[in-house]
Amino acid sequence: MSTFGKLFRVTTYGESHCASVGAIIDGCPPGLELSPADIQVQLSRRRPGQSNLTTPRDEKDLVHLQSGTERGVTLGTPIGLLVKNEDQRPHDYSETDLYPRPSHADYTYLEKYGIKASSGGGRSSARETIGRVAAGAIAEKYLKLAYGIEIVAFVSSVGKIQIPSTVASPDDVDNDDAQDALSEEFRKLLGTVTRQEVDKYPTRCPHSETSERMTKRIIRAKEAQDSIGGTVTCVIRHVPSGLGEPVFDKFEATLGHAMLSIPATKGFEIGSGFKGTEVPGSKHNDPFVRRADGSLGTTTNWSGGIQGGITNGEDIYFRVGFKSPATISQAQQTVQYDGTPGELAARGRHDPCVVPRAVPIVEAMAAIVVMDQLLIQNSRKTAASLLPPITTLPPSMVRTKSSHAA
Template sequence: MSTYGTLFRVSTYGESHCASVGAIIDGCPPGLELGVQDVQTQLSRRRPGQSNLTTPRNEKDLVHLQSGIEHGVTLGTPIGLLVKNEDHRPHDYSETDLYPRPSHADYTYLQKYGIKASSGGGRSSARETIGRVAAGAIAEKYLKQTFGIEIVAFVSGVGKIHMPFASPSTADLDNDEIDDAISPDFLKLLHTITREQVDSHPTRCPHVETAERMTQYLIPVQRIIRAKDAQDSIGGTVTCVIRGVPAGLGEPVFDKFEAKLGHAMLSIPATKAFEIGSGFRGTEVPGSKHNDPFVTREDGSLGTKTNFSGGVQGGITNGEDIYFRLAFKSPATISQSQETAQYDGTPGSLAARGRHDPCVVPRAVPIVEAMAAIVVMDQLLIQNARKAASSLLPPASTLPPTMVLPAGAQ
């Protein structure tokens, strides 16, 4: 389906080489001051042609707000927005009439619908994410103004180069006592990182030492440029932190917060894996060291000492920073000649002519932020609706104090 969300609903439309792409956002609260620049900033971070590390397709990706706003204020009615496709070249894809491109959606779309887009990736193209980014920017402005929520994503790995996010393991086969699931320095970075720091480096990696290694990895004759020169590609990982989310979001048991977050993230093109909090590393740490003990914060509220849970426990947010990591595969569109088969099974050789990113992770950063904002926005509206409905009831007089939230507790 092309719609995501329950109360904050986002429907995207458009293919990679049609006239335009865009979205309809339903459920945005009325009264939010909203202008083109609120949306354009994130679209410009996502757009192609930003550097020699991205696809040379030159799209301005200028957004046009069509409905749901008057005098710069949302009306509460559906917001329509579109972005025109201007630099598209359908003729670059004539070979897909004969060949399903390796690791693309050509074959599977044809099997599902009995018809497919004749140029580009159609709905499976990353052009579809424009509508997501625009909707996410709107959600993000509301979240920032009402709850002070901040969302920052960054590149944490390219190829075999990764940011250090876990303490070095000192374990051997006879001793599984590992220091920490996540290093304190990494948790501190998550709590303070800004988009300005992320965007200060072309790799969008905020860790200085790793960024320098990536720079060496990315300069001409090195990794991404080397892959680009070889008509090849390379993958990577994006880490995201969501700060300021109140406790209580998430709908157990099937719509737990991390389940909705994983659903949203794995719907992004080219994603292959998702982990939240300590993730796979947490499986290597004994429970005695992985548990998050509760402590009293300076403001008197409860918090956790370590936050290895990544801000979610029992499928419900606990008020701590929410952080997760997402893996993006090496882009499937490469110009190398590949031995493959035509739709009729005839063996052959295919060399794609379309323009492509040799590595998608720098441009994926605002897409990840957008989907995170959409998830939080939807879950926040659901929880607020529940609280509003409950507030209309008279206080229950038969419940013991241990079953209700203490007065003044957060």
């Protein structure tokens, strides 16, 4: 469906070439100072036409707040916002009246609904993510002001070109002297990278040598009228412990749901991810340590900030895989809807690689997940705080109300 979240609920609307796209955000706390500028900064990072690495479609993606605020302050009521589609070219998609584009959603939408949008992929288009990014920007502002939470995503690979992140494993597959799942250099990057550093590069890869190679790879795909995929890595810092709703809405499960709902995603891994399967438990476990403020932390963070589906206060980091864009201008042998063989050469303006523009979308969905989980946990804490203190259980079984991290 088109709604995500339980207490912080985001409903998006719109198709690629309709009059506007946008969202309704329900559950934003009242009293938050909010202006269009707070939202526009992320929409501008997502918009098309940013560089020669993206689609040339010229959309300014200016946001218009419709409800939920007065004199620049949220009222606690639903926030409505819209962004007008100004540079539509539905005539670029006349071929899709006859052909379902290979690996696109034309065929599956028609199979599901018995009707489909005539141009641009309709609801399956990445234009739909505008509402997500706007909602995420609102969530981010609250999270930053209330908890100091920081969310930074960056491009970690394009095709086979990857930012240095791992240490080579021993050639002997029976050798348990495995190296760390992630290199010390990459872990340091996760702890310090900023959006300003990420945005210095058109690829949004904050590693100059790798970014240059990625640029050449994307341009090569563009010149060949082809496309290429990649991955986005994201880190969430200063998240309180205790977030997540076992067993079906564990934090990483909800995060995975959010990420895999983004168009063109094909994979999700958190913490050490699949690389962690190569490391023995004796080397992969995260031992606990007492911090200077008296709280517990871990000496390592292969868990990616989540244990048992609940945040433990360490940084949360994960990676999302995006496939090569399905719409390319190369002629492809395929069939029409009636099964007649033919050749399709799609027109229109398309990204040769989506990952640079996917960065703010990943950040937005991460913010929405954290915001929703925080509101859920805080409602539980508030309800529990109205009860008398527990005196019948040993201290090891009970967390005092004043010491709840979230």
